[in-house]
Amino acid sequence: MKELFLALTGAGISAESGIPTFRGEGGLWKQFRPEELATPKAFAKDPKSVWEWYDWRRRIISKAEPNRAHLLLVELEQRLENFFIITQNVDGLHQKAGSKKVIELHGNIWRVRCLSCRAEYELYETPLKEIPPRCRYCGGLLRPAVVWFGESLPEDALTKSFELSQNCSLFLVIGTSGMVYPAGYLPFIAKQRGAKIVEINPERTAISDIADIVIREKATKGLEQFLAKMLNF
Numbered sequence: 051m052k053e054l055f056l057a058l059t060g061a062g063i064s065a066e067s068g069i070p071t072f073r074g075e076g077g078l079w080k081q082f083r084p085e086e087l088a089t090p091k092a093f094a095k096d097p098k099s100v101w102e103w104y105d106w107r108r109r110i111i112s113k114a115e116p117n118r119a120h121l122l123l124v125e126l127e128q129r130l131e132n133f134f135i136i137t138q139n140v141d142g143l144h145q146k147a148g149s150k151k152v153i154e155l156h157g158n159i160w161r162v163r164c165l166s167c168r169a170e171y172e173l174y175e176t177p178l179k180e181i182p183p184r185c186r187y188c189g190g191l192l193r194p195a196v197v198w199f200g201e202s203l204p205e206d207a208l209t210k211s212f213e214l215s216q217n218c219s220l221f222l223v224i225g226t227s228g229m230v231y232p233a234g235y236l237p238f239i240a241k242q243r244g245a246k247i248v249e250i251n252p253e254r255t256a257i258s259d260i261a262d263i264v265i266r267e268k269a270t271k272g273l274e275q276f277l278a279k280m281l282n283f
């Protein structure tokens with residue numbers, strides 16, 4: 051079987067594209083923390099505030115371009131026969147950069163789901179004309195089709211991610227705090243099955259202790275360094 055390579059990416063890989071991470075200074079919106087907004091409970095209580103926060107994030111993301119780290123991962127996909135990205139990001143920048151084999155564990159910020167008729171579709175309007183936005187089919191309340199704290203992950207994406215993690219030989223972990231589960235378990239599963247773990251992150255994380263190689267750099271510089279050294283890029 052062909053050797054399998056994986057990258058798990060988090061908010062940090064998009065930080066250099068100007069998209070704030072959740073953990074750290076730039077993550078705050080008004081006085082709210084993401085943990086207070088990205089939950090079913092917050093949405094049930096105050097859908098308008100939650101949607102205003104999403105509208106703010108959607109506006110930032112709509113203007114963002116993939117950075118060198120996203121592009122290097124596209125190149126990696128082209129050079130390696132068996133390479134997948136598992137991302138916790140909802141910004142779609144891997145696909146915008148040109149990566150094809152991307153598993154989105156937490157959904158996508160451009161998708162919405164109707165709470166009444168369950169329709170799910172893409173909605174690119176930014177800024178939104180009406181907040182909260184209403185379903186184009188039945189007028190019901192829409193929610194972002196992303197995974198909130200306390201919700202389960204899409205089953206197909208999760209099953210595939212576990213399977214890939216169990217079978218990979220090299221696992222790059224880029225720009226994730228490793229604090230959000232079950233995504234945070236994936237490097238541990240890979241490690242247990244003998245994979246080499248490479249962490250690229252300017253800060254120490256929950257994954258640092260099991261990493262075989264730690265590169266304490268931002269995603270762009272760190273990935274450039276790693277690929278130059280390991281794969282003669």
Ligand code: NAD
Binds near residue numbers: 062
């Ligand atoms: P996180 O906010 O918990 O952690 C961000 C990590 O990125 C930190 O470890 C930080 O040290 C690191 N980091 C910061 N700048 C970096 C850089 N330039 N290069 C490399 N690393 C850098 O993010 P998470 O682990 O992805 O988990 C939070 C959740 O937030 C996820 O579920 C995700 O869906 C969501 N989220 C997504 C986006 C996005 O789509 N861009 C943005 C914010 C949050």
Ligand code: ZN
Binds near residue numbers: 167168169190
């Ligand atoms: Zn509907």
